[in-house]
Each structure stands twice: as C-alpha cells, then as structure tokens.
Amino acid sequence: MTSLRERLGLRLPLVLAPMAGGISTPALVAAVSEVGGLGSLGAAYLTPEQVRQAGAELHRLTSRPWAINLFAPQPVPQITLPQVQAAAAELAPFHAELGLPAPALPQTPEPDFAEQFAAALACRPAALSFTFGRLGAAHLAELRGRGILSIGTATGLEEVRQLTADGVDAVVVQGGAAGGHRGGWAHDEQAGTLALVRAARAVTHLPLLAAGGLMTRDDVAAALAAGAELAQCGTAFLLADEAGTSAPYRAALARGGETVLTRAFSGRPARGLKNAVTEGVAYPLPSPYQNALTRAMRAAAAQAGRPDFLSLWAGTGVGQVRPGPAAELARQLTAGL
Numbered sequence: 001m002t003s004l005r006e007r008l009g010l011r012l013p014l015v016l017a018p019m020a021g022g023i024s025t026p027a028l029v030a031a032v033s034e035v036g037g038l039g040s041l042g043a044a045y046l047t048p049e050q051v052r053q054a055g056a057e058l059h060r061l062t063s064r065p066w067a068i069n070l071f072a073p074q075p076v077p078q079i080t081l082p083q084v085q086a087a088a089a090e091l092a093p094f095h096a097e098l099g100l101p102a103p104a105l106p107q108t109p110e111p112d113f114a115e116q117f118a119a120a121l122a123c124r125p126a127a128l129s130f131t132f133g134r135l136g137a138a139h140l141a142e143l144r145g146r147g148i149l150s151i152g153t154a155t156g157l158e159e160v161r162q163l164t165a166d167g168v169d170a171v172v173v174q175g176g177a178a179g180g181h182r183g184g185w186a187h188d189e190q191a192g193t194l195a196l197v198r199a200a201r202a203v204t205h206l207p208l209l210a211a212g213g214l215m216t217r218d219d220v221a222a223a224l225a226a227g228a229e230l231a232q233c234g235t236a237f238l239l240a241d242e243a244g245t246s247a248p249y250r251a252a253l254a255r256g257g258e259t260v261l262t263r264a265f266s267g268r269p270a271r272g273l274k275n276a277v278t279e280g281v282a283y284p285l286p287s288p289y290q291n292a293l294t295r296a297m298r299a300a301a302a303q304a305g306r307p308d309f310l311s312l313w314a315g316t317g318v319g320q321v322r323p324g325p326a327a328e329l330a331r332q333l334t335a336g337l
C-alpha cells in the first residue's frame with residue numbers, strides 16, 4: 001500500500017496543525033509545505049470568500065501540497081434566556097475592565113458548512129482535514145472524486161473505528177496534551193499521545209497522524225515509532241515568524257505556565273494557558289454560542305494587549321515553544337527522520 005507520505009509527496013514526516021482564528025496564515029502553511037511537510041490552513045472561522053482568497057494566496061506561494069481544515073457540521077443546541085443572562089453576567093466584569101459595553105449574544109450566524117466546503121473544494125487542496133465530528137458519505141465521495149485526501153480527527157478508539165468505517169483516508173489521533181479544541185464527538189479518552197497512537201494502530205489499517213505535545217525531534221521520532229506515519233504539530237509553531245499569533249498571545253506563550261482544559265471561551269473543551277477567563281467562567285453557553293458571546297472581548301483584548309482576556313490555546317509542551325522561521329522549526333522537528 002502506498003504510504004500517505006508518498007501519496008502527498010512529503011519529504012518530512014510532519015504536518016503543521018491547522019490553527020483556526022488566523023494563526024495558520026497562508027505564509028505559515030506555505031513555509032511548512034515548501035520545506036517538505038504538509039502545511040494546513042485552519043479555515044473553520046473563515047467566510048467562503050476568505051477561504052477562496054486564502055487558497056488563491058497559497059497557490060501563489062507554493063506548488064507543494066497543503067491541506068485545508070474545517071469543523072464538521074455540528075448540531076446546534078437549544079439555549080434559554082436565563083442561561084444567556086448567567087453567561088453574560090460572568091463576562092461583564094471583563095467587559096468593564098476593557099471599556100466595552102455589557103456582553104450580548106450577537107445575531108451573527110456561524111459559517112455555513114456547505115458553502116465553506118464548496119469553497120474549500122474550489123481551492124484544490126491536496127487534503128481536507130476535519131475535526132469535531134464526521135463527514136457524510138456524499139462529502140467524502142466528493143473529496144475522493146476530486147483526488148483530495150480526507151483526514152478525520154479522533155480523541156479515542158471509538159472515533160477511530162467510526163472514521164475507519166466511514167472510509168476516510170487517514171486519521172489524526174489527538175492525545176490529551178494537545179493545544180486547542182478537543183476534536184472528538186463520541187468519547188474523548190484524553191490519553192497520552194503515544195499510548196493512543198499504539199492503541200489506534202491496533203484497531204485501524206489507516207495511516208495515523210499523531211497530535212499532542214510533540215515539541216522536539218525526539219517526540220516526533222517516538223510518535224513515528226509508536227505507529228504514526230506523520231506528526232501533526234501545533235504549539236511548536238505558535239511563535240513561528242510567519243504565524244498570525246498576536247503580540248499579547250506571543251508574550252504569554254514566551255512566559256509559559258500551566259495549561260488547563262476549559263469551555264470558558266467557546267463552550268467546547270480546549271486546552272490553553274490558564275488566565276482570568278479560564279478561572280472566572282463557570283457557566284459558559286454551549287458551543288457555538290459561547291464563542292459568539294466572547295468574540296467582542298477577545299478582539300478588544302488582542303487590541304489592548306491584555307492576554308488575561310484572550311484564548312491562549314497551547315498544549316502541555318508550551319514550555320518548549322521556540323521562536324524562529326517556520327522552515328527552521330520544521331527542520332529541527334524532523335532532523336534525520
């Protein structure tokens with residue numbers, strides 16, 4: 001069977017993790033692809049037009065393969081007015097400190113998946129990765145028909161089995177150390193990355209991408225030895241020159257500290273550095289509402305240089321994050337592999 005690395009023509013066993021919210025800029029994605037890894041554009045928060053623009057820019061920047069990442073369609077939960085009031089009340093002191101009006105749930109709808117998916121296809125990526133759930137048979141058939149590899153995300157063995165049954169081309173196995181949102185939907189085992197890769201190896205024939213806490217060349221080598229074909233690294237690139245990481249976020253990463261799993265910013269569990277919001281919010285709205293409710297606060301905090309009110313997504317390896325050109329970081333992560 002042809003390996004994923006061969007199918008994608010990769011020189012390095014490395015995937016730049018998609019990082020939505022403007023972190024995985026086209027410049028960062030292209031830099032990793034150019035050096036021989038697979039850059040991934042985190043496109044989940046982009047409008048279809050922005051997806052098309054980013055895709056066009058990527059084609060200008062590199063002729064090497066790259067991936068686009070989307071959030072799989074989610075069921076939208078019902079919420080009540082008292083829930084909204086409780087969640088808004090918790091954010092009110094943060095708004096006051098930033099000089100913002102009282103928090104209110106905006107009417108802005110979430111990006112439409114069908115439109116995002118169509119825009120992603122039009123970009124002709126080498127692969128489309130997705131997280132938070134499964135894609136339907138029609139979506140997977142459309143990818144296959146266009147020669148675009150499909151890569152799902154699993155946080156436990158049940159999800160590995162479901163994605164295998166769906167017929168995806170590869171699976172990201174996300175261990176508990178990973179920065180950013182938990183990608184699962186069935187059962188999140190929050191296991192160590194290497195242990196989860198070994199266990200997943202035993203239940204699927206599909207190529208695996210190991211994700212979570214891989215910060216050094218030795219971490220990547222260990223993930224490959226455990227049975228992954230590629231290592232997907234996010235946190236290791238947060239201080240890359242080409243990353244879209246904001247100045248206050250960069251400063252917080254450089255200081256480091258403890259990471260926590262929190263639903264405070266988006267309503268979905270995600271790992272990031274502990275701050276005033278992760279410690280002060282006990283009643284977040286379910287996803288996607290909390291994300292909408294905290295949007296104004298996050299934007300104002302980035303402007304004002306206040307990391308205490310920003311989502312500072314990072315994995316447990318954050319203490320080892322280093323600045324530098326992405327190509328150099330990619331080479332260091334895979335030296336001799």
Ligand SMILES: Cc1cc2nc3c(=O)[nH]c(=O)nc-3n(C[C@H](O)[C@H](O)[C@H](O)COP(=O)(O)O)c2cc1C
Nearest residue numbers: 017019020042131178179180212213234235313315
């Ligand atoms: C800032 C940030 C944003 C992320 N955004 C996404 C995303 O949009 N889609 C996705 O599939 N994974 C996302 N992730 C998770 C990564 O795909 C990956 O699982 C994780 O970065 C691996 O762990 P590490 O951060 O310890 O390397 C994000 C991670 C970080 C740190």
